[in-house]
Amino acid sequence: MAGAGTDVRVTRGEDGTIRVAAGPVLGHIEVCDDVAAAGPDFTRSVLDVAGAVLVWPVLGESGLPVAEIHDAGRAQQWLWAVYGERVAAAVHDAAAGEPAGAHVMTETSALAGAAARLGYGHWAARWWPASYPDGIPVLEPDVLGLEFAALTHRCQQLFDDYGDQPDDCVAELIEEHRSALAPLLQWWRATPQPADTARHLDSVLRLIDDAADCAGLDGTALRRLRSALDEGPDHGRTVTPAGPAALFARQVGYALAAGDPLVAGGRVIARGSGTNDWRRYPPGFIDAAEHAVSWTARALGARRQIEVEVVAHVAAPTTGAPLAAEVRVNGSRPLRVPLGRRDDVWTGRADVDLTPDPSAATSAPPRIEVGVLLPGFDPGAGPEARADRDAIRALARRRLAGAAQPVADDVYDGVAGPFLAETLAATATSEDY
Structure with missing residues (x-):
């Protein structure tokens, strides 16, 4: 994550869109990649928030995002918390028609780190390079979806009630992926497991519980979650020598589908x-x-x-x-x-x-x-991006390799820490995916 010494630039385009972009200052040399324009789609993570779109590079340090602001009034509710008050004021001035192009020094905030993590999660749901021959296991979608719900709830300041932000869907995420709540609770109660994983599980489950309560959701799985959190992980503690992946085992057999078998010959x-x-x-x-x-x-x-x-x-x-x-x-x-x-x-x-x-x-x-x-979905063939795809595969392997390693207590404020779905994938065998 970027820290003190981050230079943020606020500019206004001819169409009125205001861009906020940040990069570290090394002496008098400014380092800033235009992540909103460079590279194929799968090298960027994107988050649709109130009045703007936030963009981070997936390859390399996430730092502060590039913000493309189309409604400065709505964006003011989170600008100050992500970029600081001076940036929020510069955006306000740019929207009012004052000359744009301000440079402001700022520090990274907790909301900026959580937003970067949520953006990465949405990227992983779309672009994670799962491959049997490459040895990169799939990310359990229900576990990923519940952590999305927890992070979206944590980042609720980024969203408003206009209904035009598809990434603000806490209640829908919990409803769609609630089947993973029971095995997540089993994992939370399981031993042995690293202390950092236990803290991560506890944080995600408590955020889900709070999000469900705020959204007025109910049901057996959510009531069991509330009861379990009240009792604590030691109540009903279990031993899972097979590892957490066994709790989420799926049947992955391939069903016969339409399509003529290829005939050898000729x-x-x-x-x-x-x-x-x-x-x-x-x-x-x-x-x-x-x-x-x-x-x-x-x-x-x-x-x-x-x-x-x-x-x-x-x-x-x-x-x-x-x-x-x-x-x-x-x-x-x-x-x-x-x-x-x-x-x-x-x-x-x-x-x-x-x-x-x-x-x-x-x-x-x-x-x-x-x-x-897929006809109808296809945007058309783009420039050859083999090197970028290889870099994404390397990123996935690095994250899986580090998923079981001890991490700092505050690592979940940034992209660096593994998602629960990545921790599960790191324990999977070739038979599991």
């Missing part, structure tokens, strides 16, 4: 790997491995056919998902190949024209490019 012309661009489909569809997309081109008599196989995410839907492969030959217009899930892969095939590449100096094999997308 002469293999070429094989290759496609591009696995995470931005072209929603989370929970495709394994995040770089080589999750593969293809085989065959000659079947006079016909030429391409077969596509894509490793499925463990949570991928078995039916009803119109996932497709996009095939280009020699830079041609894309051919859409419908994919159906069968066991642990998405599969599909189609006849294609595989004439040699006319742009090559000599007769050369056709250039075949294959990607995967």
Whole structure:
């Protein structure tokens, strides 16, 4: 997290949007990456708050966010708590039409740290690179959702009652993920476990209880939570030698789905790997491995056919998902190949024209490019981002490696500390995901 010596700049765009951006000052050299514009979507965490959007870089230090403020009046309720009173005053002046471009020195606040953590959590729910071949386990969605609820409640100053902030949904999160409350309580009462994990569990459960009470929620699971918190973790203390992951064990068998099985035969012309661009489909569809997309081109008599196989995410839907492969030959217009899930892969095939590449100096094999997308969701192919995807995988591995290590008492005020779902994932075996 950024500390004392953070230089915050307040500027106003031609459209009236006010930007607040921060970076450390090293001597007279200003260091500030424009995280709102640089890099692919999956390298940034984003939080929609009252009157603004907050953005942090996922790769590197989180520090204070970049704020894109579209309603300075609504944003005043949290600006001072995130950036300090002088920044809030500078934003007020900019909104009133005074010359913008102010530089203000500020310190990081507790709300800024909690907001950065909540932003990272939303990023993880969308972009965590879960992959069986890469050895990166999935994050338990119900555990992640309940910690979202706790953090959103903790960060309630960032939100207001206008109803246009999709990230302010404490009651919905608790209702949607309340099935994880019972195993979370078992984990809270379990021994042995590190003291920092016990404190983390206690903090999350008490925030959920308070959030549910403020939202007027009720039900058996929430009443049991209140009773357990009143009694304390020693009441009903249990021993779980199998580890916490066993409390959240899921059935991950693959159901047979629509889609014809690929038929071997014919002469293999070429094989290759496609591009696995995470931005072209929603989370929970495709394994995040770089080589999750593969293809085989065959000659079947006079016909030429391409077969596509894509490793499925463990949570991928078995039916009803119109996932497709996009095939280009020699830079041609894309051919859409419908994919159906069968066991642990998405599969599909189609006849294609595989004439040699006319742009090559000599007769050369056709250039075949294959990607995967969900029509209607797909924003279109972006620039190649292999290095960024590798960096995200490295980040996930570092966080998993550190998830079981002791941490400082206040680490949960920043992104550095593991989420409960990351702690669970770090204890998982290959059979668990």
